[in-house]
Amino acid sequence: MPSESDPLVAHMTGDFPSRQNVSSSKPFKIVAFFIVIVILTNVGFALMPVTVIGPGTIGVVVTLGKVRAIESGVHFVPPFVSEVIKMSAKTQKLEETNSIPTKEGLAVSLDTVVLFHLDASKAADIYRNVGEDYKNLILEPEAASAIRGITAECDAKALYSNGRDLIQNNVKNELKQKLEERGIIIEDVLLKDITLPSELSKAIELKAKAEQDAVTMQFVLQKESQEAQRKKIEAQGIADFQDIVSSGISQELLQWKGVEATEKFANSPNTKIIIMGNGDRDLPVILSAADNQNEAGV
Structure with missing residues (x-):
């Protein structure tokens, strides 16, 4: 139907x-x-058993409990049983502000920057032993410990003077020694802003000014000493010259020079002179006409 x-x-x-x-x-x-x-x-x-790792990134593949690292590129991974964790291998920055002690026992506020990057060859070890948050779990406490330990052996003045570079290098070397074997490459350590107690800042400024004044005074004294030495040498030279001249002038030389001068006056057409005998030490006496008139009027 x-x-x-x-x-x-x-x-x-x-x-x-x-x-x-x-x-x-x-x-x-x-x-x-x-x-x-x-x-x-x-x-x-x-x-799809394919994963892509971009530039500057390290892939960590976890397959059934086994961990391995893969570099940038296209990779085949087993589906369902594998997990891919991507970790940055680029330069990273850790910024910290810590209250640190100095050799004098003073508390100083110090801003620091640590530049670092992940060692690609040890990315799997870091993930296996620490995890992705290695920056906060390892780097941060190690950096704080190194900075506090090194600054505790330095004067406060070293933090803002030439000793600053030495402190940076010491912190950098200590972090490199502790962390690079674990897979964290330390690129640089920078000490940025330093805040000292106001009383300490004023005292340091006064001390620095006093030291500068002392250096200036030392320079002035050295200059005056050099000037006194110069004058002494100059006076000795003049005295030596006078001794040489005095020892070279004899009575006979003076008489001869007197005769030469008399002869020149006598031969001059524009000068009227009168030669009157000999003076002391057999030197001629030269009188002008005006002198002769004065003597006549006396």
């Missing part, structure tokens, strides 16, 4: 699906189709 769903029965009874019902079901089918496509795509990606 024909059923009601038979097309012939439907044709005889006139019971056909309405066009409105058919048209309203089309959007639902389209949405359902796209949902199925998205689900299948995600499942496909999840099942």
